[in-house]
Amino acid sequence: MDPADFVARLTPVSQKFEQAGVSSVAGLGAMDVAQALAGLDRGPYLLSIVMWAGDTGSLYHLENKLWADVCLVATEQKWIVTVGAEMLRGLSKMAVAEFVMPRLCAVCRGRGLINSRNGIVRDCNMCRGTGKAKISGRERARFAGISQNSWQRVWGSRYESYFIAHLNGWEIVASDHIRRKLNAA
Ligand SMILES: [Zn+2]
Numbered sequence: 223m224d225p226a227d228f229v230a231r232l233t234p235v236s237q238k239f240e241q242a243g244v245s246s247v248a249g250l251g252a253m254d255v256a257q258a259l260a261g262l263d264r265g266p267y268l269l270s271i272v273m274w275a276g277d278t279g280s281l282y283h284l285e286n287k288l289w290a291d292v293c294l295v296a297t298e299q300k301w302i303v304t305v306g307a308e309m310l311r312g313l314s315k316m317a318v319a320e321f322v323m324p325r326l327c328a329v330c331r332g333r334g335l336i337n338s339r340n341g342i343v344r345d346c347n348m349c350r351g352t353g354k355a356k357i358s359g360r361e362r363a364r365f366a367g368i369s370q371n372s373w374q375r376v377w378g379s380r381y382e383s384y385f386i387a388h389l390n391g392w393e394i395v396a397s398d399h400i401r402r403k404l405n406a407a
Contacts, residue, residue, distance in 0.1 A: 257403065268280050281318065316366055
């Protein structure tokens, strides 16, 4: 079973999962999920409950965890952050929002598929079947309050390599963990 599908079973919140292509099935109890997530590190754990169990109350903690981890990298690598740690915090918030609650593609409305005129269903060209709207570097820079120039030279690649990559890593760890637990059960 797909981990997302598994965690989705716990919650009646289904619209989000349907959008993500995960069918929601009622049935598993809180103990099941507690068991499957037990032993996960904080980052992957928070990501799982926010992304797959609809626990939006933990978004704030997820953002803070990412922020704290990136601050460690920043110190290690001696990043020059002119406007202080708050800027890293803003980027953490943006990365979490983008990762956990992606904007839906305007063409297919998040389905990833479109019906062409002759009735054939095919992958949406705009989002290449992901259902997610692509956010440009220009938009990210504007949202983060960083100049386009500075975004292109420095922040764009840091954003991908540390913020988004961190979340990606957590998702992989969490999926593997849940899969292992399910197989062992
Ligand atoms: Zn699309």
